[in-house]
Amino acid sequence: MTVLIAGCGDLGTEAGLRFAAAGHEVIGLRRSPEKLPGEIRGVRADLSQEVPALPADAGTVVIALAADASTEEAYRAAYVDGLSHVLDAVDRQAVPPRRILLISSTAVYPDAGGAVVDESTPTKPTRFSGKILLEAEELLFSRAGESQAVVLRLGGIYGPGRTRLIDQVRSGKAVIPSQPKHTNRIHRDDAAAMIVHLATMEQEPDAVYVGVDNESAELGDVLRFLAKELQFPEPPARPASDDGPGDKRCSNQRLLSTGFTFTYPSYKEGYRAILAGEGVRHP
Ligand SMILES: NC(=O)c1ccc[n+]([C@@H]2O[C@H](COP(=O)([O-])OP(=O)(O)OC[C@H]3O[C@@H](n4cnc5c(N)ncnc54)[C@H](OP(=O)(O)O)[C@@H]3O)[C@@H](O)[C@H]2O)c1
Numbered sequence: 001m002t003v004l005i006a007g008c009g010d011l012g013t014e015a016g017l018r019f020a021a022a023g024h025e026v027i028g029l030r031r032s033p034e035k036l037p038g039e040i041r042g043v044r045a046d047l048s049q050e051v052p053a054l055p056a057d058a059g060t061v062v063i064a065l066a067a068d069a070s071t072e073e074a075y076r077a078a079y080v081d082g083l084s085h086v087l088d089a090v091d092r093q094a095v096p097p098r099r100i101l102l103i104s105s106t107a108v109y110p111d112a113g114g115a116v117v118d119e120s121t122p123t124k125p126t127r128f129s130g131k132i133l134l135e136a137e138e139l140l141f142s143r144a145g146e147s148q149a150v151v152l153r154l155g156g157i158y159g160p161g162r163t164r165l166i167d168q169v170r171s172g173k174a175v176i177p178s179q180p181k182h183t184n185r186i187h188r189d190d191a192a193a194m195i196v197h198l199a200t201m202e203q204e205p206d207a208v209y210v211g212v213d214n215e216s217a218e219l220g221d222v223l224r225f226l227a228k229e230l231q232f233p234e235p236p237a238r239p240a241s242d243d244g245p246g247d248k249r250c251s252n253q254r255l256l257s258t259g260f261t262f263t264y265p266s267y268k269e270g271y272r273a274i275l276a277g278e279g280v281r282h283p
Contacts, residue, residue, distance in 0.1 A: 002059060005027070005062045011157065014189060014191075015062060017039055018192055027055060028042050029045045031044065047085050051088045051089050059098050060200075061100045064103045079136040087140070099199050102150070104136065104137055108123040109121055109124075109125070109130070115249065116248075116250075117251065118254065119254050150206075153211060154191050158270065160274060161281025174226075176219070177219055182219070183267075187263070209258075210251060210252055210255065214265045216249035229271065
């Protein structure tokens, strides 16, 4: 099978390497294909501007584009225009791909006051990022066949070189929220493994999966854990009035029911591997 990865960055490259190791031909579309490793055939395309040429035998299409900036305009260019151009290219295929997998985000769910959120929870994003990602999901479902379209809503990705919380603890800038505030996280490698799993599993996939690890942890616990691992003092607590956006606990039960298993079931295993220097961030 040929796998096409549109927006082949850190996550897309890790997934591509795994598809290649399993014997698939992998093509990565991006504006700077020269950054891709030899296992992935790079093709230059600016997907927010142009309809790419796809190989005739693309059996799986993965869309893992990310916005260049945290603005409405940049989000729309990547997630809506980019997806739309990939779907235009798919429409020209004589043989349609078996699966089209869109990488989305748990940002499509509103804050839920600490309640559990899963695929059946209504999507009511409050911020522009979630609204535009939801628009992209709806675009996929309206244009791709019911049995083709799969959306993977990832939590916050951490991994090699993606060390925001570690850096906060090291620099003394970390603060522990005064109210319980959950963080729904996924190690980059497990997110990549999910992409391969959902694209290749025998059983007919559902339309949507939540992609987070097994432990929706309190941010304060993650920061305390990192401080301990790094042998730094425990970060101070934040004043109660200054906690920022709310709270939700994402469930990965549907994904687990497909037989997916985690290399890093919680932040503890994942961060220990990062602190031990395992893995690299793909450019
Ligand atoms: N960060 C998180 O915590 C998080 C959480 C949930 C979901 N996600 C989703 O995870 C996905 C992958 O993220 P990532 O970490 O792999 O991001 P990344 O490393 O920034 O990769 C995104 C890739 O998209 C390519 N790209 C961007 N605009 C493009 C365009 N107009 N045409 C062609 N290629 C374009 C970029 O390559 P070039 O610059 O070479 O074009 C880049 O390599 C994204 O869909 C993101 O929304 C992320």
